[in-house]
């Protein structure tokens with residue numbers, strides 16, 4: 088089962104391109120689901136669906152063309168209340184316990200119910216075996232990254248703090264129940280958090296697996312490109328595989344109208360930067376259409392033109408974003424694709440079997456494979472768009488540090 092995620096700044100054409108790609112897949116006879124995790128749903132509008140958008144927010148996807156199914160996740164329907172409970176509890180704990188700053192920061196990235204529900208929905212669909220292709224129309228860049236980081240962020244909290252708190256709470260409940268201002272979760276809250284974590288972990292595995300890829304949608308404007316570059320770094324940091332860039336709404340060269348010629352020249356300049364910002368990735372371009380591309384036919388035409396003969400469902404070969412290789416002296420090197428990052432922007436800290444990596448405003452807690460967790464970090468560098476972290480036997484690392 089192939090999973091394609093589309094993200095990018097607001098308004099660049101994510102929904103349009105996601106809808107078009109899904110429509111192409113369905114025309115090939117593949118069982119295709121297109122699902123939106125953006126609270127600003129516009130898939131139904133893009134397909135020019137007769138029903139209002141809310142008709143697609145139900146429990147089951149709706150078939151809108153042969154083999155093409157649409158679902159717009161609507162959190163209001165279910166879930167919102169229980170998520171709100173969990174969220175309120177987590178934040179109150181944060182406040183009351185005076186948590187480690189790393190954890191505190193992670194806690195502040197808890198997304199809204201809508202996004203969490205969308206991820207859980209995605210997991211259910213992926214497990215159902217009903218689909219050959221799932222296309223995900225994601226929220227704008229920053230939210231998508233936060234969302235994708237959630238399972239790890241919650242995992243940190245759960246593994247470190249929850250067991251301790253649970254024991255503490257059991258022991259102290261009789262006393263604390265009478266003290267004001269101390270948050271006292273019931274066992275049901277703990278159970279809900281633990282279950283949620285397991286489910287989100289599955290989502291992370293699913294979305295960082297070999298058949299899932301992310302496509303960055305942009306328009307040829309400097310501001311948009313800058314955000315796409317940051318998103319690329321962030322996605323790689325979190326272990327997701329980006330397999331292409333879509334430059335949408337490119338003005339076709341034409342007459343000598345100075346307004347148009349000005350735009351064409353300006354866009355061409357940005358497109359040159361695009362090519363340099365994402366080395367090794369295909370950049371697919373889509374022209375600014377004379378009218379809004381609405382309806383299955385128009386979207387199919389746009390997508391066919393965009394991919395220009397390339398297979399939009401191809402699974403990229405080569406290595407994923409995170410690799411570990413052993414060295415002969417018993418050490419190891421972990422390599423993480425980290426495009427557009429400079430060493431000075433990358434911060435590393437060790438926290439037990441986790442490596443805390445910060446790049447700009449993104450932070451990742453990478454759980455080290457067992458063989459690495461035993462070793463010490465001996466050094467790090469950024470070379471050719473790749474972060475290399477050297478690990479050594481504890482004794483060797485000490486020698487190296489001297």
Ligand SMILES: Nc1ncnc2c1ncn2[C@@H]1O[C@H](COP(=O)(O)OP(=O)(O)O)[C@@H](O)[C@H]1O
Pocket residue numbers: 095096097098099100101102103104129335336337373374375376377378379380381
């Ligand atoms: N290549 C294109 N040519 C003309 N209009 C486009 C093109 N791509 C998208 N649009 C229009 O731009 C608007 C925003 O697109 P949309 O896909 O909803 O963006 P996003 O999902 O990124 O917010 C929509 O009205 C859409 O029809």
Ligand SMILES: [Mg+2]
Pocket residue numbers: 101102103125127128129224
């Ligand atoms: Mg959209």
